[in-house]
Amino acid sequence: MAKVKVHVFLKPGVLDVQGKAVEGALKGLGWSGVSDVRVGKLIEFDFEGADAEAEAKRMCETLLANTVIESYRVEVA
Amino acid sequence: MAKVKVHVFLKPGVLDVQGKAVEGALKGLGWSGVSDVRVGKLIEFDFEGADAEAEAKRMCETLLANTVIESYRVEVA
Secondary structure, three states, rough: EEEEEEEEEEOOOOHHHHHHHHHHHHHHHHOOOOEEEEEEEEEEEEEEOHHHHHHHHHHHHHOOOOOOOOOEEEEEE | EEEEEEEEEOOOOOHHHHHHHHHHHHHHHOOOOEEEEEEEEEEEEOOOOOOOOHHHHHHHHHHOOOOOOOOEEEOOO
Protein backbone atom coordinates (compact mmCIF):
# COMPACT_ATOMS: atom_id res chain seq x y z
CA MET A 1 0.00 0.00 0.00
CA ALA A 2 1.31 3.43 -0.94
CA LYS A 3 0.79 6.72 0.89
CA VAL A 4 0.15 9.34 -1.77
CA LYS A 5 0.33 13.12 -1.31
CA VAL A 6 -0.97 15.40 -4.03
CA HIS A 7 -0.26 19.12 -3.85
CA VAL A 8 -2.56 21.20 -6.05
CA PHE A 9 -1.74 24.90 -6.52
CA LEU A 10 -2.71 27.71 -8.86
CA LYS A 11 -0.38 28.28 -11.81
CA PRO A 12 2.00 31.24 -11.31
CA GLY A 13 0.17 33.70 -13.58
CA VAL A 14 -3.25 33.09 -12.02
CA LEU A 15 -4.50 35.57 -9.42
CA ASP A 16 -4.81 33.82 -6.06
CA VAL A 17 -7.71 35.67 -4.42
CA GLN A 18 -7.63 33.46 -1.32
CA GLY A 19 -3.92 34.16 -0.94
CA LYS A 20 -4.52 37.90 -1.35
CA ALA A 21 -7.22 37.77 1.35
CA VAL A 22 -4.90 35.92 3.76
CA GLU A 23 -2.10 38.37 3.01
CA GLY A 24 -4.38 41.35 3.70
CA ALA A 25 -5.57 39.81 6.95
CA LEU A 26 -2.03 39.03 8.14
CA LYS A 27 -0.90 42.56 7.32
CA GLY A 28 -3.92 43.93 9.15
CA LEU A 29 -2.85 41.93 12.19
CA GLY A 30 0.58 43.55 12.12
CA TRP A 31 2.68 41.09 10.11
CA SER A 32 3.94 43.60 7.57
CA GLY A 33 6.80 41.33 6.43
CA VAL A 34 4.48 38.85 4.73
CA SER A 35 4.35 38.77 0.94
CA ASP A 36 3.43 36.54 -2.00
CA VAL A 37 0.91 34.38 -0.13
CA ARG A 38 -0.39 31.40 -2.11
CA VAL A 39 -3.01 28.98 -0.86
CA GLY A 40 -3.10 25.47 -2.29
CA LYS A 41 -4.66 22.12 -1.50
CA LEU A 42 -2.94 19.06 -0.13
CA ILE A 43 -4.77 15.78 -0.74
CA GLU A 44 -3.44 12.71 1.07
CA PHE A 45 -4.67 9.16 0.61
CA ASP A 46 -3.74 5.50 0.76
CA PHE A 47 -3.58 3.65 -2.53
CA GLU A 48 -3.73 -0.11 -2.96
CA GLY A 49 -2.65 -1.22 -6.43
CA ALA A 50 0.11 -1.03 -9.00
CA ASP A 51 1.97 2.11 -10.06
CA ALA A 52 0.58 4.55 -7.52
CA GLU A 53 2.40 7.53 -9.00
CA ALA A 54 1.00 7.15 -12.52
CA GLU A 55 -2.48 6.49 -11.14
CA ALA A 56 -2.28 9.57 -8.91
CA LYS A 57 -1.31 11.68 -11.93
CA ARG A 58 -4.30 10.33 -13.83
CA MET A 59 -6.51 11.20 -10.83
CA CYS A 60 -5.18 14.76 -10.93
CA GLU A 61 -5.86 15.11 -14.64
CA THR A 62 -9.34 13.65 -14.26
CA LEU A 63 -10.64 15.02 -10.96
CA LEU A 64 -8.27 16.54 -8.43
CA ALA A 65 -6.87 19.51 -10.34
CA ASN A 66 -8.38 21.95 -12.80
CA THR A 67 -5.43 21.84 -15.17
CA VAL A 68 -6.51 25.01 -16.97
CA ILE A 69 -5.53 27.10 -13.94
CA GLU A 70 -3.89 24.65 -11.52
CA SER A 71 -0.70 22.60 -11.41
CA TYR A 72 -0.05 19.57 -9.25
CA ARG A 73 2.81 17.64 -7.73
CA VAL A 74 2.56 14.00 -6.69
CA GLU A 75 4.64 12.40 -3.94
CA VAL A 76 4.47 8.69 -3.21
CA ALA A 77 5.90 7.33 0.05
CA MET B 1 13.88 36.47 3.68
CA ALA B 2 12.37 33.12 4.62
CA LYS B 3 10.10 30.93 2.52
CA VAL B 4 7.43 29.60 4.86
CA LYS B 5 5.10 26.66 4.19
CA VAL B 6 2.17 26.03 6.50
CA HIS B 7 0.21 22.81 6.20
CA VAL B 8 -3.22 22.96 7.86
CA PHE B 9 -5.19 19.72 8.22
CA LEU B 10 -8.16 18.44 10.17
CA LYS B 11 -7.35 16.66 13.42
CA PRO B 12 -7.53 12.84 13.15
CA GLY B 13 -10.88 12.41 14.92
CA VAL B 14 -12.68 15.05 12.86
CA LEU B 15 -14.82 13.87 9.92
CA ASP B 16 -13.32 15.17 6.68
CA VAL B 17 -16.37 15.63 4.46
CA GLN B 18 -14.33 17.02 1.57
CA GLY B 19 -12.06 13.98 1.77
CA LYS B 20 -15.06 11.66 1.80
CA ALA B 21 -16.48 13.39 -1.28
CA VAL B 22 -13.17 13.05 -3.14
CA GLU B 23 -12.91 9.39 -2.10
CA GLY B 24 -16.44 8.69 -3.34
CA ALA B 25 -15.74 10.42 -6.64
CA LEU B 26 -12.45 8.53 -7.19
CA LYS B 27 -14.14 5.22 -6.42
CA GLY B 28 -16.95 6.14 -8.79
CA LEU B 29 -14.34 6.70 -11.49
CA GLY B 30 -12.96 3.19 -10.96
CA TRP B 31 -10.12 3.71 -8.46
CA SER B 32 -11.32 1.19 -5.91
CA GLY B 33 -7.92 1.00 -4.17
CA VAL B 34 -8.21 4.51 -2.74
CA SER B 35 -8.89 4.91 0.98
CA ASP B 36 -8.52 7.35 3.86
CA VAL B 37 -8.58 10.51 1.74
CA ARG B 38 -7.84 13.72 3.67
CA VAL B 39 -7.91 17.19 2.16
CA GLY B 40 -5.85 19.93 3.78
CA LYS B 41 -4.59 23.40 2.95
CA LEU B 42 -1.06 24.42 2.10
CA ILE B 43 -0.28 28.09 2.61
CA GLU B 44 3.04 29.36 1.25
CA PHE B 45 4.46 32.82 1.72
CA ASP B 46 7.63 34.89 1.97
CA PHE B 47 8.43 36.37 5.35
CA GLU B 48 10.78 39.27 6.00
CA GLY B 49 11.72 39.56 9.66
CA ALA B 50 13.15 37.76 12.64
CA ASP B 51 12.21 34.27 13.81
CA ALA B 52 10.00 33.22 10.90
CA GLU B 53 9.06 29.89 12.47
CA ALA B 54 7.73 31.35 15.73
CA GLU B 55 5.88 34.09 13.84
CA ALA B 56 4.33 31.53 11.47
CA LYS B 57 3.12 29.53 14.48
CA ARG B 58 1.56 32.67 15.92
CA MET B 59 -0.15 33.31 12.55
CA CYS B 60 -1.58 29.79 12.64
CA GLU B 61 -2.93 30.22 16.15
CA THR B 62 -4.41 33.62 15.29
CA LEU B 63 -5.71 33.27 11.74
CA LEU B 64 -4.61 30.40 9.54
CA ALA B 65 -5.91 27.38 11.46
CA ASN B 66 -9.04 26.76 13.46
CA THR B 67 -7.25 25.02 16.31
CA VAL B 68 -10.45 23.52 17.68
CA ILE B 69 -10.63 21.12 14.72
CA GLU B 70 -7.40 21.67 12.80
CA SER B 71 -3.70 21.03 13.34
CA TYR B 72 -0.84 22.69 11.52
CA ARG B 73 2.76 22.08 10.61
CA VAL B 74 5.22 24.86 9.81
CA GLU B 75 8.26 24.47 7.53
CA VAL B 76 10.74 27.28 7.03
CA ALA B 77 13.24 27.14 4.16
